[in-house]
Amino acid sequence: MLKILTKVIKTGVVTEKFERNADLERFGIEIKTLVDKQFAGSLSIRAVDVGSCNGCELEIHALNNPYYNIERFGVHFVASPRHADALLVTGVVSRHMETALLRVYEATPAPKFIIAMGDCAVNGGEFGVSYASCGAVGNVINVDVAIPRCPPPPLAVMQAILQFLKT
Amino acid sequence: MNRFDWLSELLARFQDEHILLYKGSAVVLAPAHTLNVDSEDWASCAAQTKKYRCRFSALWAQQLDDELQLNACYEKQGDYLVLRTKIPLDKPLIHSITPHYANADRPERHCHDMFGIEFKKQPDNRRWSRHKAWQANQYPLRKDFPVAGFNTGLTPPDNDYPFLSVQGSGVYEIPVGPVHAGIIEPGHFRFQAVGEMVLNLEQHLGYVHKGIEKIAEGRDAHRVVKLAARVSGDSCVSHAWASCLAMEKAALCQVPPRAVWLRALMAERERVANHLGDIGAIANDVAFGFFFYQFGRLRETWQRLSQALFGHRLMMDCLVLGGVTQDINQQQIDEILRQIKMLRKEWRELKTVFNENTSLEDRLETTGILSPDYAQRLGCVGYVGRASGQDFDVRRDLAYAPYNKLQVKSPCYNRGDVAARTLVRLNEIQSSLDLIEQICQNLPTGEIQTPWQTPKAGAEGLGFIDGWRGEIVVYVRFAEDNKIDRFFPRDPSWLTWPALEHLIRGNIVPDFPVCNKSVNGSYSGHDL
Numbered sequence: 150m151l152k153i154l155t156k157v158i159k160t161g162v163v164t165e166k167f168e169r170n171a172d173l174e175r176f177g178i179e180i181k182t183l184v185d186k187q188f189a190g191s192l193s194i195r196a197v198d199v200g201s202c203n204g205c206e207l208e209i210h211a212l213n214n215p216y217y218n219i220e221r222f223g224v225h226f227v228a229s230p231r232h233a234d235a236l237l238v239t240g241v242v243s244r245h246m247e248t249a250l251l252r253v254y255e256a257t258p259a260p261k262f263i264i265a266m267g268d269c270a271v272n273g274g275e276f277g278v279s280y281a282s283c284g285a286v287g288n289v290i291n292v293d294v295a296i297p298r299c300p301p302p303p304l305a306v307m308q309a310i311l312q313f314l315k316t
Numbered sequence: 317m318n319r320f321d322w323l324s325e326l327l328a329r330f331q332d333e334h335i336l337l338y339k340g341s342a343v344v345l346a347p348a349h350t351l352n353v354d355s356e357d358w359a360s361c362a363a364q365t366k367k368y369r370c371r372f373s374a375l376w377a378q379q380l381d382d383e384l385q386l387n388a389c390y391e392k393q394g395d396y397l398v399l400r401t402k403i404p405l406d407k408p409l410i411h412s413i414t415p416h417y418a419n420a421d422r423p424e425r426h427c428h429d430m431f432g433i434e435f436k437k438q439p440d441n442r443r444w445s446r447h448k449a450w451q452a453n454q455y456p457l458r459k460d461f462p463v464a465g466f467n468t469g470l471t472p473p474d475n476d477y478p479f480l481s482v483q484g485s486g487v488y489e490i491p492v493g494p495v496h497a498g499i500i501e502p503g504h505f506r507f508q509a510v511g512e513m514v515l516n517l518e519q520h521l522g523y524v525h526k527g528i529e530k531i532a533e534g535r536d537a538h539r540v541v542k543l544a545a546r547v548s549g550d551s552c553v554s555h556a557w558a559s560c561l562a563m564e565k566a567a568l569c570q571v572p573p574r575a576v577w578l579r580a581l582m583a584e585r586e587r588v589a590n591h592l593g594d595i596g597a598i599a600n601d602v603a604f605g606f607f608f609y610q611f612g613r614l615r616e617t618w619q620r621l622s623q624a625l626f627g628h629r630l631m632m633d634c635l636v637l638g639g640v641t642q643d644i645n646q647q648q649i650d651e652i653l654r655q656i657k658m659l660r661k662e663w664r665e666l667k668t669v670f671n672e673n674t675s676l677e678d679r680l681e682t683t684g685i686l687s688p689d690y691a692q693r694l695g696c697v698g699y700v701g702r703a704s705g706q707d708f709d710v711r712r713d714l715a716y717a718p719y720n721k722l723q724v725k726s727p728c729y730n731r732g733d734v735a736a737r738t739l740v741r742l743n744e745i746q747s748s749l750d751l752i753e754q755i756c757q758n759l760p761t762g763e764i765q766t767p768w769q770t771p772k773a774g775a776e777g778l779g780f781i782d783g784w785r786g787e788i789v790v791y792v793r794f795a796e797d798n799k800i801d802r803f804f805p806r807d808p809s810w811l812t813w814p815a816l817e818h819l820i821r822g823n824i825v826p827d828f829p830v831c832n833k834s835v836n837g838s839y840s841g842h843d844l
């Protein structure tokens with residue numbers, strides 16, 4: 150136990166402050182203000198992989214690491230679409246996941262918004278449309294926010310959420 | 317140099333069994349040795365290789381005009397043997413090798429769904445990769461199947477897969493997925509349990525089947541390397557490397573030494589990043605948040621340096637045909653070495669906590685045991701195999717460049733529980749750091765890319781790489797104009813997913829997440 154406590158104290162707080170990463174803090178504070186106003190302090194996101202290569206998932210995980218710690222701005226990831234305000238959809242929509250995505254969409258209470266994360270979800274990426282893939286998420290459900298790049302780094306995801314909240 | 321000490325003995329055994337062998341080659345699919353056999357002898361060959369303790373590694377098919385060619389890849393002591401046979405397209409019938417190799421089951425069912433090959437005496441004739449996106453009499457990898465398919469409208473859910481059912485008083489079923497509660501890929505798990513204890517688990521995968529094999533056909537080789545990096549995004553370097561290797565062999569392309577070493581540097585960085593993330597996640601699944609945050613922090617610093625060095629946090633698309641896109645300078649090498657020194661120090665502190673913490677011991681030890689016997693029968697590779705006595709590492713045993721010039725230390729244990737799999741990964745971080753140091757100190761000078769030359773149609777190649785999950789096998793065959801005729805990436809997950817079904821039996825349902833994370837099969841790499 151002593152070793153754990155020593156390590157905890159030695160590590161300190163790595164969560165990025167203004168002077169360490171100006172963008173992160175700025176986006177974060179703005180997100181927090183808008184989340185407080187529009188979502189009563191907490192924006193719940195349900196991540197849905199409908200055909201991703203797992204690259205985007207790694208970066209979503211990073212949002213929860215102590216550097217970004219997105220929960221401090223009131224944004225958190227939930228286990229069920231029924232608890233969600235927004236869906237964060239990754240990957241092209243594989244045809245084997247098409248119905249599953251529609252059901253997740255229906256299970257999410259309105260008002261809801263849909264974020265397509267990564268090139269695959271935004272425009273089909275390297276996979277496109279085929280016998281096995283419906284292509285971009287927009288081909289199956291309406292998309293409100295698009296976050297391109299493969300995969301978008303954590304900061305780009307935060308930036309996109311912020312921009313949406315502003316509009 | 318010929319490392320195939322055992323091949324002549326195996327060939328003699330084939331002859332004793334009156335198995336006819338046709339023109340073989342040590343060159344066509346080098347470093348593997350290729351042998352052509354009659355389709356009637358397909359299963360008896362497997363019986364012999366099994367007796368001779370060769371490990372089944374990969375199975376793939378391809379259409380050559382009006383014939384289907386079937387390829388089975390076996391491995392022994394780091395040497396690879398590919399057996400090939402042909403069957404007519406209008407009567408694609410062959411004996412199954414699953415009775416000899418349990419882990420050939422899903423690859424055979426995949427071949428059935430994609431090519432329509434009927435495997436005689438295959439103990440499990442249920443579909444595998446096919447859900448409802450195409451019909452039972454349609455085979456996407458045949459040449460007459462259009463890449464767009466025959467889809468009209470919504471694909472219905474796959475709600476009638478015939479799962480094994482268990483009956484008895486107090487037995488209940490838990491269906492999980494395809495959409496899971498965590499931030500992970502989709503797949504279905506069907507549990508039968510009594511109280512808290514899991515009686516049986518069956519996996520139903522294929523939800524993220526994106527038609528990778530089909531869409532690669534007719535695509536330019538350079539773009540297929542980009543596709544390969546997205547077979548499994550967490551392994552983008554290793555998959556791209558294996559595909560480049562296969563294509564470069566087909567094109568007889570000599571990659572400059574510096575590029576080869578830089579590829580290894582990236583592959584080891586990828587291994588460390590994934591192990592760091594997963595060790596934290598394993599600890600998180602047993603509610604040990606301290607490790608989750610510590611290792612998450614280390615992974616983030618590691619990824620940030622990858623971004624600074626190669627311009628991408630996962631190093632995606634840094635490998636191209638003929639070399640790599642990014643060089644590094646001395647200042648960057650110093651930066652890498654500095655970070656390694658820091659990571660070693662932190663690793664030692666955290667390793668002590670891992671060794672001494674009783675709550676971790678309580679939850680990880682004796683949880684999800686995969687016995688060495690089962691691991692051997694399932695042909696498990698990577699950390700799953702090495703935690704269960706399967707001491708195989710492609711880097712060390714095949715010793716492809718640049719690992720032929722490096723000291724690869726591969727940790728191996730026999731306990732086969734979650735703790736052993738975690739320990740293998742903890743120690744692999746150490747050995748990867750050693751390797752990165754060796755690479756940094758001996759990095760050859762020179763070019764990082766050589767001009768690409770289009771291989772002639774029909775040229776083929778096979779690539780073997782040790783990804784962080786274990787052995788990756790990639791087969792490519794070229795068509796005209798630098799187009800790809802056949803692309804088959806075999807992710808190590810094909811060989812480790814079945815292990816999860818075994819090791820969870822008798823464990824409690826709440827331990828499933830940690831057992832699953834300790835194996836961490838790729839859904840995308842498997843579903844293709």
